[in-house]
Amino acid sequence: xxxxxxxxxxxxxxxxxxxxxxxxxxxxxxxxxxxxxxxxxxxxxxxxxxxxxxxxxxxxxxxxxxxxxxxxxxxxxxxxxxxxxxxxxxxxxxxxxxxxxxxxxxxxxxxxxxxxxxxxxxxxxxxxxxxxxxxxxxxxxxxxxxxxxxxxxxxxxxxxxxxxxxxxxxxxxxxxxxxxxxxxxxxxxxxxxxxxxxxxxxxxxxxxxxxxxxxxxxxxxxxxxxxxxxxxxxxxxxxxxxxxxxxxxxxxxxxxxxxxxxxxxxxxxxxxxxxxxxxxxxxxxxxxxxxxxxxxxxxxxxxxxxxxxxxxxxxxxxxxxxxxxxxxxxxxxxxxxxxxxxxxxxxxxxxxxxxxxxxxxxxxxxxxxxxxxxxxxxxxxxxxxxxxxxxxxxxxxxxxxxxxxxxxxxxxxxxxxxxxxxxxxxxxxxxxxxxxxxxxxxxxxxxxxxxxxxxxxxxxxxxxxxxxxxxxxxxxxxxxxxxxxxxxxxxxxxxxxxxxxxxxxxxxxxxxxxxxxxxxxxxxxxxxxxxxxxxxxxxxxxxxxxxxxxxxxxxxxxxxx
Amino acid sequence: xxxxxxxxxxxxxxxxxxxxxxxxxxxxxxxxxxxxxxxxxxxxxxxxxxxxxxxxxxxxxxxxxxxxxxxxxxxxxxxxxxxxxxxxxxxxxxxxxxxxxxxxxxxxxxxxxxxxxxxxxxxxxxxxxxxxxxxxxxxxxxxxxxxxxxxxxxxxxxxxxxxxxxx
Numbered sequence: 171x172x173x174x175x176x177x178x179x180x181x182x183x184x185x186x187x188x189x190x191x192x193x194x195x196x197x198x199x200x201x202x203x204x205x206x207x208x209x210x211x212x213x214x215x216x217x218x219x220x221x222x223x224x225x226x227x228x229x230x231x232x233x234x235x236x237x238x239x240x241x242x243x244x245x246x247x248x249x250x251x252x253x254x255x256x257x258x259x260x261x262x263x264x265x266x267x268x269x270x271x272x273x274x275x276x277x278x279x280x281x282x283x284x285x286x287x288x289x290x291x292x293x294x295x296x297x298x299x300x301x302x303x304x305x306x307x308x309x310x311x312x313x314x315x316x317x318x319x320x321x322x323x324x325x326x327x328x329x330x331x332x333x334x335x336x337x338x339x340x341x342x343x344x345x346x347x348x349x350x351x352x353x354x355x356x357x358x359x360x361x362x363x364x365x366x367x368x369x370x371x372x373x374x375x376x377x378x379x380x381x382x383x384x385x386x387x388x389x390x391x392x393x394x395x396x397x398x399x400x401x402x403x404x405x406x407x408x409x410x411x412x413x414x415x416x417x418x419x420x421x422x423x424x425x426x427x428x429x430x431x432x433x434x435x436x437x438x439x440x441x442x443x444x445x446x447x448x449x450x451x452x453x454x455x456x457x458x459x460x461x462x463x464x465x466x467x468x469x470x471x472x473x474x475x476x477x478x479x480x481x482x483x484x485x486x487x488x489x490x491x492x493x494x495x496x497x498x499x500x501x502x503x504x505x506x507x508x509x510x511x512x513x514x515x516x517x518x519x520x521x522x523x524x525x526x527x528x529x530x531x532x533x534x535x536x537x538x539x540x541x542x543x544x545x546x547x548x549x550x551x552x553x554x555x556x557x558x559x560x561x562x563x564x565x566x567x568x569x570x571x572x573x574x575x576x577x578x579x580x581x582x583x584x585x586x587x588x589x590x591x592x593x594x595x596x597x598x599x600x601x602x603x604x605x606x607x608x609x610x611x612x613x614x615x616x617x618x619x620x621x622x623x624x625x626x627x628x629x630x631x632x633x634x635x636x637x638x639x640x641x642x643x644x645x646x647x648x649x650x651x652x653x654x655x656x657x658x659x660x661x662x663x664x665x666x667x668x669x670x671x672x673x674x675x676x677x678x679x680x681x682x683x684x685x686x687x688x689x690x691x692x693x694x695x696x697x698x699x700x701x702x703x704x705x706x707x708x709x710x711x712x713x714x715x716x717x718x719x720x721x722x723x724x725x726x727x728x729x730x731x
Numbered sequence: 732x733x734x735x736x737x738x739x740x741x742x743x744x745x746x747x748x749x750x751x752x753x754x755x756x757x758x759x760x761x762x763x764x765x766x767x768x769x770x771x772x773x774x775x776x777x778x779x780x781x782x783x784x785x786x787x788x789x790x791x792x793x794x795x796x797x798x799x800x801x802x803x804x805x806x807x808x809x810x811x812x813x814x815x816x817x818x819x820x821x822x823x824x825x826x827x828x829x830x831x832x833x834x835x836x837x838x839x840x841x842x843x844x845x846x847x848x849x850x851x852x853x854x855x856x857x858x859x860x861x862x863x864x865x866x867x868x869x870x871x872x873x874x875x876x877x878x879x880x881x882x883x884x885x886x887x888x889x890x891x892x893x894x895x896x897x898x
Contacts, residue, residue: 271805271853272830305829381821381830384806654815659838 174240179247191233191244192220202246203255203284205262205370206322207234210427211331214323217262219284221254222246230254252288259289265300265345266371267317275372277385281320300345308338309357311377311431312366316348319373325349325365332428332525333361349373361525363435364428367417376415378435383409389647391633392419392716394620396489396613397433399530401622403717404429406438406614406633409649411664413438413614413634421717424626430526441612441634442665445597449668451607458607463670463678470568470606471682473589474506477566483510483555486543487570487672488532490593490610491618491630493695494672495534496541496703497687498570501676503542505685509549510564513538514577528623533613537621540721541703559583566590570672571610575599593672609669611636616671617692619714621721627709628718637668781863785893788846788859791837792887793880800881801856804832808848808857816841817848835880839865839873849894858890 174187178195185194190213192202205217213235220233225243230251233244245251263285270276285291302316326338326349337355340347351357357365366376388407395402395416402425407415416438418429440446450466451458474482484502486495495513502511515535522529545551550558556579558564566589574592575581576599584590584603593610594601601607611632618630635641641652655663673695677687689695693711700706705721713719748754774781783789793800804821822833848857860882867873884891 268853271807272803272828276805381804381823384810386810387806650810651815659815 174238174242176238176240176242176244178244185238187238187240189238191222191224191236191238191242194238195233195244195246200246202233203288204234205280205284205320206324208324208327208368208427211324211327211368214327217320217322218258219255219262219288221251221258223248223251255288256290259285260293260295262320263289263293264295265317266320267299269315269318269372273315273318273372274375274380275318275369279372280370302346302348307377308351308374309362311363311435312357313375313377313380314349315373315375318371319349320371321347321349322370324368324370325374328361328365328368329357329359332364333359334525335359338365360430360432360523360527361428363431364418367427379415382414383407387649387651388414389633389649389652391614391631391647392629393613393631393633394533394622394628395429395433396437396533397430397531398526399528399532399535399623400425400526401533401620401626401628401718402429402433402526403628404433408614408633408647409651409664411634411666412442424622424624424628424718425526428526432527438614440596441614443596446667447594447596447601447607447609447669450609453605458601458604463668466606466608467675467678467682470591470608470679473591473605474566474568474679475683477589479507480510481563481565482506482508483550483558483564483567484508485552485555485567485569485572485574486511486513486538487572487593488513488515488535488538489572489613490538490570490672491534491613491616491620491692492537492541492627492699492706493618493692494570494676495538495543496699497673497676497680497689497695499542500687501680501685502568503546505680505683506568509546510555510558511543511549512545512552512555513543513570514552514572514574530623533622534620536623536625537619537627540621540705541699556580556583559586562586569593569600571595573598573600575603593675595669608672608675609667610675611669611671615639615669618671619696619711622718625705625721625723626718627706627714627721629711629714629716635666636670637666638670783861783863785861785889787861787863788844788849789862790839790844790860790865790875791842791846791848791857791880792860792862792882793832793835793877794856794858794884794887794891795881796884799826800832800835800877801854802832802835803828803830803854803856804835805830805853807851807853811847811851813845813847814841814843816843832877835877837875837880839867839875840870855891855894858887858894860887860890 172187173184176183178200183194183198192207195202202220204220206214215232215235221230222233223245224231304315304317306314308314329335329337337351337357341350342348365374388409390405390407393404393406395404403419403421404416405419406413416434420427449460450463452461452466452469486498516531517529518531519529555564560583567587569592571593575584590604591606592600592604593608595610595612613630614634615632615636617632619627621627641648680687696711700709709719793802804819806819809817809819816838818836819832820834821830824831846859849859
């Protein structure tokens, strides 16, 4: 790798000569404004925003496509560059409508930000702007406004290069240029909504999130997508205690800048759904009735005690965190003393690609197995447990949050159980058979960790408050409304459910059965996992951080990206 | 200890003239009687009502033009409000403006009549009216929804003219 020495704004930098000025500058914290350049896309060089002065070159050059060379002296902030940027901004704004009040991008708009930073603040353009179609549905999830488009071609390049489908293209010339789909095509690839994130203006917007909230009204919490075993790093947008939007968060080891449409749309709505389990419930005369936590826990404890050890089975969950599964398997093995413990795998063979999507549709199947949710020697696996219920050998079942009854052949045998307790966040086919439903906190309501298919431990952080949590006291991300709402204000609060993290529920049941698990918080549970489980050795929440940390590799488990 | 610092301002003993009282009372009565016949400044509310000038900042209202509110629910008033009195929820409309306030609520207990919402509004949609009669018996009554906030443009024309003139 031949290195060259260059000077950017007086700073001497050594860099690989294959790289461009904008990349080198970015790595050294020098910001060069840009619209069309994106670190994961090819260089297009059409927006002209990244113009910089290079000594001994007659004209300004664009930083995104100029390779560094030995002895190069670059100026990114001098008068000539600033003047050129002002001119570029003025041209870009000539045909850009003053739509900011109705535009969903406002508040996170590159054009808006750069207008404040790099433009003169007034326009000399008195003529009529070019009018183009607005409110076009480009695909099932993406809305397009042609007037707002600054023709940077990021979306076109994303579809071609990342999603691998040619769906978008420009037509016409000059200021009549317009983005459109190819005839008969729709922008409907499984990654289509990433164009919304990379669009530097509000031309492409999220149809699902359309007009739901302004970005500055939401709090954003770093967490992990629940859609599949990839575990894309995401941000959850919450306003009024309701999850409204998921956006990808950069992590080059896992998902780059992207996430799929399934993850973005289908993995958060259950948090606010009407059918949320709002409090623990007990079946009385065939109907589930809301009761207090003490009553529900006492009932589960007394019922589980009344069966023989071999008659009880337990199911962990690949949707629950490592902390939940760890406490659960300890409870099952140490308190219940049963050997019949397993969890259900949800693998859809063939439903994966080489971009992000994985065939394992659960976020934490590796973690659940790793912390020890597996049959003890001589115990029953999942299939054997179902067979056991059918034969009447298993009379009581205790399961973490997973819709077990949706697995083919399970719903038929569940009525044979004498006692069935399940953790659930929403009403589903499993809760219909349950004697006790324990209201479980969703991924957006608890601290925890999950292990993705690369055996990488990643953190979940709470974004939505339950009754037992408080935004300010429990270290949540807070929006302005969350910070300043008074106790008697109705807004800024939103619905709160009486749900608890599964590990807390299990620990309470253990306490009711006479064994105390003493943990105050999820990170104490994690520290115990780090002590007891070989592959977690040396890890802590601090080490996992925002970007995750790899588990110690096992010889058997292949790591593939 | 600090006797040197304290000084007696009022003389203990009144003068003879002062001790007579009567002349002073007469002086006072003269003023009183003169005031009885002087022109009055009191407004006989509620029979008479004060008509504020156009610069007056009464309760904020939403301007209705051609049967629809001008507001596009951009949320800037809500953001700028120092008292966090305004709550806006946007919705989509078939009209050209695309966006309208599905819900627009001002908590009049919180409102401090600063007029920032009016100043920040890009559509001249929320303005300070001349209405000042705001009394509630219940906190819930102080939550003004769109039903109370939206007023026809004719009723607020003076304020709009004032704003145009002083932009």
